[in-house]
Amino acid sequence: MYAFTYRRPGSIEEASQLVTEAEDGKLLAGGMTLIPSLKQRLAQPSDLVDLGRIPGLAGVTEETAGLRVGAMTRHVEVATNPLVRQHISGLAELAGIIGDPQVRNRGTIGGSISNADPAADYPGGLVGLGAVVRTNRREIEAEDFFTGFFETALETGEIVLSVLFPKPLKSAYEKFRNPASGYAVVGSMVAVTDGGVRVGITGAAGFAFRWAEAEAALGAEFSPGALAELDYDDSELNDDMHASAAYRANLMRVMTQRAVARL
Amino acid sequence: MTLSVSLTVNGQAHSAEVEDRTLLVTLIRDGLGLTGTHVGCDTTQCGACTVHMDGCAVKSCTVLAAQADGAEIITIEGLSPPEGPLHPVQDAFARSHGLQCGFCTPGMVMASAALLKANPDPTEEQVKLGLEGNICRCTGYFNIIKAVMSCAAKTGAA
Numbered sequence: 427m428y429a430f431t432y433r434r435p436g437s438i439e440e441a442s443q444l445v446t447e448a449e450d451g452k453l454l455a456g457g458m459t460l461i462p463s464l465k466q467r468l469a470q471p472s473d474l475v476d477l478g479r480i481p482g483l484a485g486v487t488e489e490t491a492g493l494r495v496g497a498m499t500r501h502v503e504v505a506t507n508p509l510v511r512q513h514i515s516g517l518a519e520l521a522g523i524i525g526d527p528q529v530r531n532r533g534t535i536g537g538s539i540s541n542a543d544p545a546a547d548y549p550g551g552l553v554g555l556g557a558v559v560r561t562n563r564r565e566i567e568a569e570d571f572f573t574g575f576f577e578t579a580l581e582t583g584e585i586v587l588s589v590l591f592p593k594p595l596k597s598a599y600e601k602f603r604n605p606a607s608g609y610a611v612v613g614s615m616v617a618v619t620d621g622g623v624r625v626g627i628t629g630a631a632g633f634a635f636r637w638a639e640a641e642a643a644l645g646a647e648f649s650p651g652a653l654a655e656l657d658y659d660d661s662e663l664n665d666d667m668h669a670s671a672a673y674r675a676n677l678m679r680v681m682t683q684r685a686v687a688r689l
Numbered sequence: 690m691t692l693s694v695s696l697t698v699n700g701q702a703h704s705a706e707v708e709d710r711t712l713l714v715t716l717i718r719d720g721l722g723l724t725g726t727h728v729g730c731d732t733t734q735c736g737a738c739t740v741h742m743d744g745c746a747v748k749s750c751t752v753l754a755a756q757a758d759g760a761e762i763i764t765i766e767g768l769s770p771p772e773g774p775l776h777p778v779q780d781a782f783a784r785s786h787g788l789q790c791g792f793c794t795p796g797m798v799m800a801s802a803a804l805l806k807a808n809p810d811p812t813e814e815q816v817k818l819g820l821e822g823n824i825c826r827c828t829g830y831f832n833i834i835k836a837v838m839s840c841a842a843k844t845g846a847a
Contacts, residue, residue, distance in 0.1 A: 431690055432709035432755045454756075461751045462733040464710070474709070478756055502745075526822030527800065528736060531745040532752065608821070 428470045434479050438562050438585055441475050446583035448473035453585065455498060455537030458529050483536070483587065486510055492592040494560075497536025497585075502527070504535065516597030516615055516685075520551045523601065525608045536586040539571065542578045542633060544664065545609035549634035551599060554615025554626020558590045565590075568626075568634075575632040594619045598685040601629070602677050604668055611669050612677035616644070616685040623648065625682055630663050630674045640682055650683035694758040698723065699767025707754045714738045714749035716757075717764060725765040725795050729824070736823030739796035739803075740764050746803035748822070765795035768802060777840050778802045787836035789827035797823050801837045810841055 431448075435441040445451035452471035454460055455478075463469045477483060483498035486507045493509055504510055505522035524530055524538075524547050538548040539559065552559070552568035559566045561584045571579050580586070594617040601613035610629035614637075617624045623644040625637040643652045658678055663671040695704045698721060705720050717723050717740065728750055729737030738750040741763040749762075769776040778801045781787065788794045797820065804811065804819035811819065816837045817830075825833060 427710045427712075429690075429708070429710055432692060432753065434755070454753075457751060457753070457756070458733070461712075461753070465712075465731055465733075465750075474753075476753075476756060526736070527804070527819055528739060528746050528748045528822040529733075531747055 427464045428467060430464075430471050431473045433473055433475045435475060435477075436479060436481075438480060438587065441477060441480060442562060442583040442585055444473065445475045445585075448475070451475055453477055453540065455540070456500065456533040458525065458533040458537070459541050459543065460537075477536075477585070484534075489590070492590055495535055495589050495591065497587055497589070498534050499536075501525075501530035501533050501535070501538075505530065513593045514555065514591055514597055516594070516599045516617065517551055517555065517591060520547050520599040520613075520615065523547070523599075523603070523608075529608075535589055539589070540578060540580060540586055542572055542574075542576050543609070544575055544632050544634075545604070545607075545611070545629045547599070547601065547610055547613055547628060550610070550613045550626040550628025551615045552589060552591075552626070553628075553634045553636055554599075554624050555591050555594060555597060555617050556619065556621075556624055557592070559586055560588045560590060561586055569636060572633040572635075577633070592619070594624075596689050598688045600681040600684040600688075602681055612674050612681050614678065614681035614685050616682060616689060618648070618689060627678055627682075630678050632664070637678065637682070640679075644686065648686065648689075650687045653679050653683050653686070692755055694754050696757050696760050696762055698762045699764060705754070709753075709755060711754040712750055713740070713742075713752040713754050713757045713762075716754040717749060717762070720754075723764050723766050727792055727795055729792060729796070734824060735793065735796070736800060737793050737796040739799040739823065741799060741803060744806075746800050746822075763799075765799060768798065776802060778805065778837070781836040781840035782833070785832050785836035785839055787829065787833040789825075789829045793823060793825045793827075797825065797833055801833075801840070804837070805841060811837075813838060816841070 449472040615626040660671040660675040665671040727737040729735035
């Protein structure tokens, strides 16, 4: 690991200032991606700004518009939280199958979405559930938050404070996990809402996206069979050692069908 | 740069000067001499370094010592008193021969103890999922799962 300066701000304002003023500052949340990257010398930040001591960033609260999940809420807390399990069971399922237990005890929702790994679970969940990301500067719709391969709409010094999830009528998450890493080869969040069916896909492309054709097909007939004849143009999908683009396109359908079958 | 961290390890208060980049496992092993916590990989996959931090199983190779400032840590050395008796999970691993070379065992035991604390009566499937963060290269999983299941039955009956 290359040397860096560890910073421990007591407020979001201080954290934002520290990371902005640093030569090459990085925010540290749960560290489940960042610390392994540092250990392998894949990253060499000058400063690590630890968000772990800032009060009020963790926990789930109920609001009129839905459930607000604080940025520093650990995956295990989301997976076991009674409000999440009651109102957004698909989100609890998703959080409960991220990585492994030790990772879920440390990893956070804010860290996961800010890192925006194309194979991470939360991005597909946020997009599928129509979540809104609240930062220290603004609110960003999930679909506008993920902008590319490990890229988000976040600006320098902008920090995720929480994610607001509207309550769907019902929701389910299914993923085909890479047997070694646990990451999603493809994951699908299906949410039935007052506004229609939403399908969020992760793992398949450079970043999470809504699968509009599946949403339309399921809107007409909500059954696994409604997706049977649906083909996805795989020319833009990831094609790597883990899975071909054509296989990922097929997994999109199969994972979505499995989620629908449980709803 | 160095910084000062204070933490409680196995019930004993410690203070140490560490580098900003020092990992918790490095502090535990090199700083405090508690070498029961092992480092099996450099990629956060194997779980041999699992300790309990404020009651939760964590991979101590993926936590900075600075992040653990103020935390309560339990390592394999602190799971049961030195004069005994063994923790039920340690005892179960011994009885079921839940190890071959023993390198992964400290992490397996700490992960299993946390698993049983959260879910005292798990199914075999839940045990397998609960130990997903721990790798055994002797492929001794069969007896490891047997050990945890036997322990589960025992705590369930108690």
